[in-house]
Amino acid sequence: MTAHDTTTGPPGRLATFFATDDDWEREGSITLGDWLVGATVLVASLVTLELIRGVGTLDSSDAPTWVEWLTVISGAVLLVFRRRFPLTIALLAGLHMFVTGVWLPMVMGLLPMQIIYFVAFFAGAAWARRRRDMVIVMGLITLFMFAWLSWQYAVGSGFDEIRESTEDSEGSSLIGPVTAYILLTTVINLLYFFGAIVGGQVAWRGARQRAELAEQAETIAAQSTQLQRRAVIDERLRIARELHDVVAHHVSVVGVQAAAGRKLLERGRPGDIDGAAEALGNVEASAREGVTQMRSLLGTLRDPAVDSGTEPEGVRRPEPRLADLPALLDGARESGLRVGYEAVGPVEVLPVPVAHSVYRIVQEALANVRRHSTADRVQVVLRIDQAAASAYAEVEITDNGRPRHGTSGSGLGLLGVRERAAARRAEVDIGPRAVQGFRVRVRFPLDAPVASLAGAAR
Structure with missing residues (x-):
């Protein structure tokens, strides 16, 4: 001193x-x-x-x-x-x-x-x-x-x-x-x-x-109120994104199948009746699946038992896992796309929240291909690298098409992809490829905390 x-x-x-x-x-x-x-x-x-x-x-x-x-x-x-x-x-x-x-x-x-x-x-x-x-x-x-x-x-x-x-x-x-x-x-x-x-x-x-x-x-108390308000905003953003993904995917499938059935009926050939019936069946199945998922999603708002894991048997939760990805790809193949899938690394270690985001990103990318692209081939690659300096999970969706004229959308689908990525501190690469087609690539760090959806949306 x-x-x-x-x-x-x-x-x-x-x-x-x-x-x-x-x-x-x-x-x-x-x-x-x-x-x-x-x-x-x-x-x-x-x-x-x-x-x-x-x-x-x-x-x-x-x-x-x-x-x-x-x-x-x-x-x-x-x-x-x-x-x-x-x-x-x-x-x-x-x-x-x-x-x-x-x-x-x-x-x-x-x-x-x-x-x-x-x-x-x-x-x-x-x-x-x-x-x-x-x-x-x-x-x-x-x-x-x-x-x-x-x-x-x-x-x-x-x-x-x-x-x-x-x-x-x-x-x-x-x-x-x-x-x-x-x-x-x-x-x-x-x-x-x-x-x-x-x-x-x-x-x-x-x-x-x-x-x-x-x-x-x-x-x-003021911070608690603010956190509660932010949680409500986050939940609204999540529900809006889920609804967009569910509706966009199934409506696009319905549109493609309905168009295929209409063309078959217009040709009027004897063998085309069975094809038209199959297309209409796909329309019915996709519409039913979309309604079921929306009903389940809205049910999470009304029934607190859903959040506690005690929902009635047979009701599908609106949170698909990685195991649901093959069914999603099969649905895209039924609409006429040639879809390839490759999993690199130990995909079984993928956390459930990240797997849910991967599913929704692939779903949105496939819906955009059907609505806005001339592509007939899509490649989906899921990579898990735990040996890197920072472990990550990466999903990449590429196609071989060009933008279809007169089909510009609202942009909410890609915005939802970016919000999902920002919520988990992920890197996003969305845009045309240097050779041909379009690419959606998102890399999730496996050790990153979850950010506020309200803050990520800003």
Whole structure:
């Protein structure tokens, strides 16, 4: 620590304890409890005053009774406003203590009056709005009180009174009665004033901590609400993407099969009737499968049992796995495409969420080929490489066609592919090939966390 480092020295520690640089303000108001405290202290002070008067202790006082009562009442009233005007009340309490001690010392010495002063000083430290002002005001009050005490001993009649009261006392062989009396009085006053200030500061720090905890609780509640809202948005995006994939795939199959059946019926050849019937059968199967998947998907919104894995037997969940990929490719082959499939690496280790994304990407790519391309051949390759520096799973769909005129879509399908990739921190390569055809390639890192769909959609 250098000579100029005051943050860890005694002044720095005191400033830290009293939080002189803290801008937080403790709001205080006058409540019914404050009036009850003032009334209770007032009654206790007046009763104590009259009891002491009854035993003759106040006989030496020349002040009228109403002055003594007014002194007690004015002191008790201070406590009502101690939290609303803490430093002002502390100053008034110090002034009240000085004036009463000079003219009515017996009244000032009453236990209820000492409690009034202590609570006023305590409140000044506990409720002051600005901590630097509190340190200054309470320090001045303490210095003034000890200066007054020293003045009484040095200039006033304090020593004479002490000698008179202790002249019959033998005292101690180490400390004389006068010295002992002065030291005892000083210690009591130190404990009194510094106890009020330190106790008030401890109370302020406790209130500060509770305010921070309440603020943190509000922040956590706001973040929880935001996370819930984001989860709802993510779920909506997921449902929208699922619906798009399901509808686009099956509608494209229906369109291709219906067109094939219509052409066969138009030719009217005897052998074409069976082909048309087969095409219409494929239309029926694809339409039924699409409706079933949409019904299952919407069922996840209405039935919480679906999420817990207790859905009724026979109802297909709208989350296809890698095992469903061959059936998807067979459906594309039935529509007239020549579809090749190659799996490279241990595809069985592919996580289920990634496998679901792979299925949907292949499904969307095949639907785009049928709707927007002249291609008659599609190649699907799934690669798993765990020996790479960063393990990954990659799916690539390529075709040999060109864009079909007059079939431009909305672009939501490819947008859904990009959203799926972004949600899993995947790399995306979508666009025409250098030679011929179109390519959709997505590489999923196998150790990447899942991102928020709402954030990925931005």
